Amino acid sequence: MSKYKMHVLVCGGTGCRSSASDSLLENLKTEVEERNLEGEVQVLMTGCFGFCEKGPIVKIMPDNTFYTQVKPEDAREIIKEHIIKGRKVIRLLYENPETSEHITDSEKMGFYRKQIRIALRNCGFINPENIDEYISRDGYMALGKALTELTPESTIDIVKKSGLRGRGGAGFPTGLKWEFTSKSPGPEKYVVCNADEGDPGAFMDRSILEGDPHSVIESMAICGYCTSSNKGLVYIRAEYPLAIERLRIAIGQAREYGLLGENIFGTNFSFDIDLRYGAGAFVCGEETALIHSMEGQRGEPTVKPPFPSVAGYLAKPTTVNNVETYANIPPILLKEPGGFQQSEPKNRKVPKYSPWQEKSIMLD
Amino acid sequence: MTKVKSLADLKKLKDNLQGQLKLREKGLDAGSHVQIKVAMATCGIASGAKGVMDFLIEELDKRNIEAVVTQTGCMGYCYAEPTLEVTKPGEEPIVFGYVDIRKADEIIEKYIKNGELIDGIIPQNYETIQNK
Numbered sequence: 475m476s477k478y479k480m481h482v483l484v485c486g487g488t489g490c491r492s493s494a495s496d497s498l499l500e501n502l503k504t505e506v507e508e509r510n511l512e513g514e515v516q517v518l519m520t521g522c523f524g525f526c527e528k529g530p531i532v533k534i535m536p537d538n539t540f541y542t543q544v545k546p547e548d549a550r551e552i553i554k555e556h557i558i559k560g561r562k563v564i565r566l567l568y569e570n571p572e573t574s575e576h577i578t579d580s581e582k583m584g585f586y587r588k589q590i591r592i593a594l595r596n597c598g599f600i601n602p603e604n605i606d607e608y609i610s611r612d613g614y615m616a617l618g619k620a621l622t623e624l625t626p627e628s629t630i631d632i633v634k635k636s637g638l639r640g641r642g643g644a645g646f647p648t649g650l651k652w653e654f655t656s657k658s659p660g661p662e663k664y665v666v667c668n669a670d671e672g673d674p675g676a677f678m679d680r681s682i683l684e685g686d687p688h689s690v691i692e693s694m695a696i697c698g699y700c701t702s703s704n705k706g707l708v709y710i711r712a713e714y715p716l717a718i719e720r721l722r723i724a725i726g727q728a729r730e731y732g733l734l735g736e737n738i739f740g741t742n743f744s745f746d747i748d749l750r751y752g753a754g755a756f757v758c759g760e761e762t763a764l765i766h767s768m769e770g771q772r773g774e775p776t777v778k779p780p781f782p783s784v785a786g787y788l789a790k791p792t793t794v795n796n797v798e799t800y801a802n803i804p805p806i807l808l809k810e811p812g813g814f815q816q817s818e819p820k821n822r823k824v825p826k827y828s829p830w831q832e833k834s835i836m837l838d
Numbered sequence: 839m840t841k842v843k844s845l846a847d848l849k850k851l852k853d854n855l856q857g858q859l860k861l862r863e864k865g866l867d868a869g870s871h872v873q874i875k876v877a878m879a880t881c882g883i884a885s886g887a888k889g890v891m892d893f894l895i896e897e898l899d900k901r902n903i904e905a906v907v908t909q910t911g912c913m914g915y916c917y918a919e920p921t922l923e924v925t926k927p928g929e930e931p932i933v934f935g936y937v938d939i940r941k942a943d944e945i946i947e948k949y950i951k952n953g954e955l956i957d958g959i960i961p962q963n964y965e966t967i968q969n970k
Binding site for chain 1: 868
């Protein structure tokens with residue numbers, strides 16, 4: 475057990491990194507080492523906090539202090555004032571634009587107050603490059619539960635009952651999609667993750683892949699179990715180098731732990747994941763075009779039917795889901811059927827996220 | 839490296855790792871735990887607040903008491919350092935002065951565990967701008 479008294483979490487998402495959060499992280503580490511505090515203060519990089527407009531973000535725990543727009547040269551002041559003397563650095567705290575009050579606890583900020591984080595549950599909280607932190611937040615429990623306690627049918631049933639709908643935008647019921655593929659005959663089937671996020675201003679897939687890549691890997695394996703496929707493919711745009719890097723690290727760690735590969739959890743289910751890079755064609759986010767692109771053909775949509783669940787990648791039955799859809803799966807399985815039904819109104823006409831502000835519904 | 843061969847393996851691994859993130863999880867939910875603020879300004883450090891803080895962190899963990907121990911600046915009671923402020927969930931904060939390790943032990947055993955008040959409480963005799 476670590477004897478750390480304090481954790482300093484620095485955002486390592488693309489938004490904050492482009493405002494020099496990586497040199498901020500280095501500076502914080504150096505300051506901590508110079509004062510021989512490395513045994514007491516843990517400085518680490520996390521995924522995106524979501525508040526990129528005020529990045530780089532630094533969060534200090536357990537004081538629950540949220541610093542915004544921190545520059546690399548502020549590292550010294552944070553360590554000297556906050557970490558050593560226990561005095562908060564007021565000028566770096568978030569200022570409520572209406573009342574000009576400084577807010578330390580991010581949960582009291584207007585931006586975070588109304589949020590319940592399901593898909594983003596671990597973003598900005600864990601180190602995305604450390605599988606242990608994901609596991610200690612119930613990571614891979616849902617996969618373990620599905621493989622050892624549930625049948626593919628009952629797992630699909632839970633997903634159907636949850637009312638989860640495709641988060642890529644079309645909102646097709648996810649459980650139903652899985653059922654279609656599972657009923658398609660054939661020994662060889664594929665699970666595809668659509669990470670070709672290209673809508674202007676939409677970064678939810680990137681946030682998840684950069685902040686919590688294991689949640690996607692775990693769910694793809696669950697989907698593989700439900701549809702009896704052994705091969706997963708992530709189609710990710712090459713413009714997301716950081717997401718690709720973190721995903722690679724995560725896949726490597728999952729293989730090392732035996733959570734991907736042969737006979738997962740001692741069952742006879744085997745599953746592995748590979749990456750495919752998109753060359754930046756917006757249309758390749760459409761599932762038939764995406765499949766053609768993965769096959770090495772021209773990335774152009776074709777008319778459905780046949781649906782990918784019947785004839786997809788290499789004309790084999792294929793389940794294509796969006797990144798965020800996958801990130802929602804583990805909590806659904808762990809929270810028992812219906813656990814999250816509340817957040818998905820039955821008659822929703824608009825998908826949860828859309829790039830247009832006035833139409834986006836984060837939570838009802 | 840450990841390979842996860844069964845669900846039991848994963849659960850065991852998770853239990854072993856729990857400590858890693860406890861600090862962060864407690865921070866999010868500080869209101870439902872005992873909160874202890876140790877005054878760690880120059881006056882506090884000079885009187886040994888650091889040792890008391892380390893003692894509290896270790897002992898509370900050993901005695902299975904869920905508490906968030908953080909440090910704060912000078913509270914103005916420099917004559918009575920080391921000082922700490924203890925807030926039990928739903929109760930008013932209480933400030934203790936002259937807290938050495940023996941006193942810290944007494945605070946854990948008597949006040950935190952049983953709610954008994956002990957010697958050395960500094961009555962709050964000021965108002966802050968927030969209370970006005």
